[in-house]
Each structure stands twice: as C-alpha cells, then as structure tokens.
Amino acid sequence: xxxxxxxxxxxxxxxxxxxxxxxxxxxxxxxxxxxxxxxxxxxxxxxxxxxxxxxxxxxxxxxxxxxxxxxxxxxxxxxxxxxxxxxxxxxxxxxxxxxxxxxxxxxxxxxxxxxxxxxxxxxxxxxxxxxxxxxxxxxxxxxxxxxxxxxxxxxxxxxxxxxxxxxxxxxxxxxxxxxxxxxxxxxxxxxxxxxxxxxxxxxxxxxxxxx
Numbered sequence: 419x420x421x422x423x424x425x426x427x428x429x430x431x432x433x434x435x436x437x438x439x440x441x442x443x444x445x446x447x448x449x450x451x452x453x454x455x456x457x458x459x460x461x462x463x464x465x466x467x468x469x470x471x472x473x474x475x476x477x478x479x480x481x482x483x484x485x486x487x488x489x490x491x492x493x494x495x496x497x498x499x500x501x502x503x504x505x506x507x508x509x510x511x512x513x514x515x516x517x518x519x520x521x522x523x524x525x526x527x528x529x530x531x532x533x534x535x536x537x538x539x540x541x542x543x544x545x546x547x548x549x550x551x552x553x554x555x556x557x558x559x560x561x562x563x564x565x566x567x568x569x570x571x572x573x574x575x576x577x578x579x580x581x582x583x584x585x586x587x588x589x590x591x592x593x594x595x596x597x598x599x600x601x602x603x604x605x606x607x608x609x610x611x612x613x614x615x616x617x618x619x620x621x622x623x624x625x626x627x628x629x
Contacts, residue, residue: 420495420621421493421494421495422447422495422496422542422543422621423489423490423495423496423497423498423539423541423542424441424447424495424496424497424498424541424542424543424544424545424617425486425497425498425500425501425503425541425543425544425545426438426497426498426499426500426501426545426547427500427501427503427504427544427545427546427547427581428546428547428548428581428598429547429548429549429554429574429577429578429581430554430558430566430569430574430577431549431553431554431555431557431558431561431574432547432548432549432554432598433547433549433557433598433601433603434499434500434547435451435499436603436604437545437547437598437603437610437613438451438497438498438499440603440604440610441497441610441613441614441617442497444610444614445495445614446495447494447495447496447497448489448492448494448495448496448497449496449497449498449499450485450488450489450496450497450498450499451498451499451500452478452481452482452499452500453477453478453481457474457477457478457481458477459473459474459477460474460565464565467513467518468517468518468519471513471518471519471523472519472520472523472526472527475505475509475510475513475519475527476527476530478505478509479502479505479506479527479530479531479534482500482501482502482505483502483534483535483538485498486498486501486502486538486539487538487539490538490539490541491539497545501541501544502534502535502538503535503544503584503588503590504584505531506527506528506531507580507584507588508577508580508581508584510524510527510528510531511580512573512576512577512580515576540590540591541590541591542591542592542621543591543592543593543594543617543620543621544588544590544591544592544593544594545593545594545596545617546581546585546593546594546595546596547595547596547598548578548581548595548596548597548598549597549598549599550599551571551574551575551578552571553598553599554574555569555571555574592620592621594616594617594620596613596616601613
C-alpha cells in the first residue's frame with residue numbers, strides 16, 4: 419500500500435478531530451493532533467492576546483513543524499488534525515487583522531514561517547472541511563469547551579473568509595473540500611465511508627471533487 423500523508427484543515431467546529439480519529443482508525447493510519455494540554459502559552463494568551471500572540475504563534479510553529487516532519491517521514495501513512503499552513507494563513511493573519519499581533523511581530527513571524535515550511539516535505543493531500551457558521555456555532559455549543567465559550571459568529575465568519583481566500587492560492591498539493599454540515603462521522607459509518615472513498619479517489623487522481 420502506498421504511503422500517504424494527509425493534513426486536515428478547516429474552521430473551528432468543522433469536524434477535523436472527529437474525522438482524523440476515524441480515518442486513522444478505519445485505515446490504520448498514524449494520527450497527529452494539535453498541542454493544547456502541554457501548550458505553555460495558551461492560558462496567558464487568552465488572558466492577554468496582545469501580549470502573548472507572538473509567543474503562542476511561535477510555539478505552534480515549532481510544534482507543528484516537528485509534528486509535520488515526523489509524520490511525513492514515518493514509514494506508515496499518517497493524517498494530521500490541523501496544518502502548519504493554517505497557523506500563518508489563517509490564525510496569525512486573524513490576530514494581525516484584529517490588532518492582537520503587531521505589524522512588526524507579524525512580519526517577523528511570517529519570515530520565520532516561510533523559512534520553516536520551505537524545508538518541510540509536501541503533503542499528499544489537504545482535506546479542507548467547511549460548514550456554515552450557524553452549524554459551527556451549534557457544534558461548539560454542544561461540545562461545551564470552556565476555552566471556546568467566547569467564540570462569536572463574526573469571528574467564525576472572518577475565519578471562513580480567510581479560509582476561502584487561502585484555498586484560492588494553495589497549490590502545494592491537491593485539495594479536497596468537504597462540506598460537513600450534513601455529515602456525521604461519529605454516529606453514521608456510511609458518512610465516513612463516503613469521505614474515505616472520496617479521499618481514495620482523490621489520491622488516485624480519479625476525481626477532482628468538492629462536496
């Protein structure tokens with residue numbers, strides 16, 4: 419079986435973690451997730467975003483670069499929840515846009531980011547998950563994480579705008595966009611079957627679909 423390396427990207431609540439877990443289990447692939455529990459800056463960041471945005475982004479950059487390289491270089495297929503590319507093109511950009519990351523720090527971060535990604539292996543596929551903002555808000559409400567309690571519809575809409583703009587220019591690998599509002603990977607195995615088949619078709623070059 420051909421070794422594959424897939425990144426799962428998408429807005430908060432789009433279903434990245436659920437899908438990553440289930441694809442890993444279904445196909446026997448290695449899985450990778452973003453660092454939260456061992457992130458030394460996250461609590462400070464939420465208390466004072468302007469003070470700690472740069473530190474947080476640099477931590478994520480190092481963590482994701484190490485994870486990306488490790489998963490890409492393993493002898494087994496792997497899938498990662500969230501990509502290093504989103505850190506710069508979505509989240510650092512949003513922090514800068516909202517005034518929480520200064521012009522100086524933003525450009526310094528982007529310069530280091532470009533150097534880092536130039537040395538990373540390219541993924542075989544970017545799996546982009548999307549859903550309407552009201553669906554994202556309801557999913558966030560249902561999972562009830564304290565850290566996400568302040569997320570607004572306006573913030574999710576801004577992220578969605580930046581994702582759409584990023585997708586127009588991303589060309590490192592093929593992209594498969596999946597609209598998840600009518601899919602339930604957790605409770606409906608048939609929905610997972612559909613996604614797995616679309617991924618396999620895309621990797622084999624049989625289809626160029628958005629669904």
